Amino acid sequence: MRADRLLSIMILLQNHEIMTTRELAKKLEVSDRTILRDMDALSLSGVPVIADRGKTGGWRLMDHFRSYLSGLKLEDTKALFILPAEQMLKDLGVEIKGLDIRQKLLASLPDASKSEALRYMEKIYMDTGTWKPAADKNKALLTIQKALWEDAKINIAYQKADGTGSERTVSPLGLVAKGSSWYLVAMNEDGDYRSFRVSRIRKAEATGELFERPAGFELAEYWKQSKLDFAGSLPTFEVQVLVHPSIIGRLTFTDRFVEKVDMAAPAVDGMMPATLRFNAEQEAVEYILGFGGAIKLVKPEYLIKRIVNQGKAVIALYE
Secondary structure (H helix, E strand, C coil): CCCHHHHHHHHHHHHHHHCCCCHHHHHHHHHHHHHHHHHHHHHHHCCCCCEEECCCCCEEEECCCCCCCCCCHHHHHHHHHHCCCCHHHHHCCCCCCCCHHHHHHHCCCCCCHHHHHHHHHHHHHCCCCCCCCCCCCCHHEEEEEEEHHHCCEEEEEEECCCCEEEEEEEEEEEEEEEECCEEEEEEEECCCCEEEEHHHHEEEEEEECCCCCCCCHHHHHHHHHHHHHHHHHHCCCCEEEEEEEEHHHHCCCCCCCEEEEEECCCCCCCCEEEEECCCCHHHHHHHHHHHHEEEEEEEEEEEHHHHHHHHHHHHHCCC
């Protein structure tokens, strides 16, 4: 514990140049006397700490006692300060204790880059989690991580989006964090690459069998291409509708379905024309019905009868 605190003192002094005993004690949650003893220990170990007297005085390091990150451009150092969300790090078993990791990184930067990096610390924070935390954690993630580091095959029980399940043996190649979700990229027994949403892996067990990682496989490049292929394979179904002005904000809150809302077009019976895009007809029907009388389908006309029939079915259910 004391070694960690001594390192933290050096980092704080490099970042703030000069700090009082009281400031250091408050930051590290120890007594003033403990800080004084720590300063003696640093001096005895050869760290050049200096005590400046007076109202503006405090503890500081001699100017030559600095560490630098060599070879990094300013834009590189900016990127380093945009860290993954804390929850993602915790999911991977990375617990950051003591000083913020960015504080430690800041201490190693040359003075010329420090002020610009500090702006990122003060103004950007990454949170990829949901508003409501998940009630439970996927236990399979720990097994997957262990197998990933060891290049070991695992047996998984996977549940698809439609509820059907299957069991298979895969060779884990990487984990991808997308939003608040984890995806496993793995190679199946035929040598094909597949992606699995970790939250749908109901069980993961180590087989004890190692595998040879495919030469030339790059996780980031595979994932980028996989996303493009997935998006290109999705069917599209476009509808033209009239929407009440009161729900325009709700329609455009997300661009998942809204292709276009023509604000300049003349209103029809107080309704505004819009174009919506879905993956399937049924998805369009359910979405339009969900807004009641605030959305009216215009095209395709053949779908109007289907919407009417489903509306009648709902009415009959409650009569």
